[in-house]
């Protein structure tokens with residue numbers, strides 16, 4: 001190796017480890033197998049931070065299904081006949097198919113961290129994923145398959161497909177469609193133009209719920225105690241169908257009274273004590 005090359009590689013390693021530290025990424029580079037044969041890839045293809053970096057290239061050219069890469073680097077990413085393995089750098093479970101590589105992070109596959117690297121709630125690809133998955137206030141964790149088709153592997157056709165647009169399909173599962181009866185069968189809808197979710201069981205389309213409630217995916221404050229059931233204006237969470245309180249719910253009750261009949265869900269202090277029994281598809285009350 002000549003001096004120039006040494007310099008190139010040492011700064012490359014420095015940049016790479018910096019990038020890994022910065023990204024909080026668990027990938028470590030132990031034994032980098034860098035083949036210096038020129039011309040196959042553009043300059044900087046292996047250099048994080050470079051405009052020619054392969055991560056950027058994959059995103060810009062929508063090559064997420066990695067079929068193009070596998071053609072030369074092998075279906076197992078071990079190098080194929082290129083002699084250059086992806087797995088030296090991508091050495092966590094699944095290699096470059098690791099679920100938290102392109103979206104999510106820190107072992108989680110859901111955003112924050114969208115495909116384009118954005119992490120802000122106001123970006124549609126991020127939205128309130130965390131509020132449904134990582135830090136739920138009202139309910140148990142909402143599984144991916146309640147909003148996206150369930151995928152069994154990276155190559156599952158419902159995942160990326162042969163001609164990806166980079167927009168995740170929203171397909172509601174059984175919870176959003178759950179019916180408590182009363183003539184109400186929710187038909188949940190996702191409107192990408194205004195990033196809103198409507199007619200879902202979870203947010204109020206159930207017997208005596210706020211059937212017309214709309215939840216704003218990029219605006220966490222659009223949902224609070226009283227938006228899904230009860231009166232959104234007063235935040236009183238008592239069910240109040242058509243603006244009228246009906247038995248067994250009465251206007252004078254406060255949160256401290258719910259436990260009288262819903263003691264699996266609420267305590268005497270008016271707190272939700274078991275999130276797994278709230279928004280779980282059935283009314284839990286004392287029998």
Ligand code: HEC
Nearest residue numbers: 034035037038040041045046054063068069071072082084
């Ligand atoms: C036409 C065959 C071919 C395809 C397609 C291909 N590669 Fe490569 N790749 C090579 C060869 C050969 C090398 C080793 C020579 C070199 O580094 O240029 C290599 C090396 C690399 C390296 C090591 C970088 C370096 O400078 O040594 C990375 C990273 C890489 N490829 C990523 C990818 C990714 C990501 C894809 C898919 C977007 C891809 N490759 C598609 C042939 C290919």
Ligand code: HEC
Nearest residue numbers: 023025046048055058059066069073085086089096101102
């Ligand atoms: C020299 C080390 C190295 C090699 C070899 C390498 N990668 Fe990467 N790759 C990285 C780093 C570092 C990142 C950025 C990781 C991050 O952002 O967490 C990355 C990012 C990616 C991404 C994420 C793109 C996105 O959405 O941001 C994909 C996909 C990927 N690599 C595929 C491959 C494939 C396929 C190969 C083999 C053909 C390969 N990589 C080889 C280091 C490498």
Ligand code: HEC
Nearest residue numbers: 103109110114115116124125132142143144147168170192
């Ligand atoms: C409460 C519903 C909901 C749940 C649960 C949910 N998602 Fe999403 N997801 C969405 C919505 C809405 C979008 C934005 C779709 C769009 O852009 O049209 C989205 C977008 C995405 C995207 C694309 C990000 C981007 O950059 O555009 C990925 C990847 C994703 N979700 C993965 C997951 C994974 C993995 C899980 C489970 C761990 C999950 N989601 C759970 C509703 C959900």
Ligand code: HEC
Nearest residue numbers: 064097098099102148154158159160164165166167168169
């Ligand atoms: C190489 C990048 C990459 C990796 C690795 C990856 N995904 Fe994705 N994922 C995407 C892209 C791109 C989309 C948007 C799909 C589209 O364009 O239709 C997506 C979308 C999703 C969605 C939203 C629903 C959908 O299919 O549109 C879920 C859920 C998801 N991925 C889960 C996973 C899981 C689980 C893994 C690990 C097995 C994984 N992803 C690994 C790129 C990746």
Ligand code: HEC
Nearest residue numbers: 207208229237238239248253254255257258260261283285
């Ligand atoms: C006197 C007993 C009683 C008290 C006190 C009570 N509930 Fe209920 N609640 C019920 C019963 C019984 C049902 C099931 C009604 C049915 O299935 O038709 C129910 C159902 C519900 C539902 C589902 C919608 C519906 O009307 O079926 C919600 C939401 C609800 N209660 C919230 C509350 C809240 C919030 C409080 C405290 C402010 C509260 N309840 C206090 C007895 C009570």
Ligand code: HEC
Nearest residue numbers: 202203224225228258262265277278279280281282283284
């Ligand atoms: C995101 C929408 C949403 C919010 C916000 C919400 N609820 Fe509910 N709540 C529901 C749904 C849906 C039900 C119907 C029964 C079920 O699936 O648990 C329900 C039912 C209830 C019940 C009846 C017992 C049961 O089985 O769950 C009580 C009590 C209750 N909610 C109290 C509250 C209180 C107190 C708050 C605010 C601190 C609140 N809810 C906020 C959606 C919501």
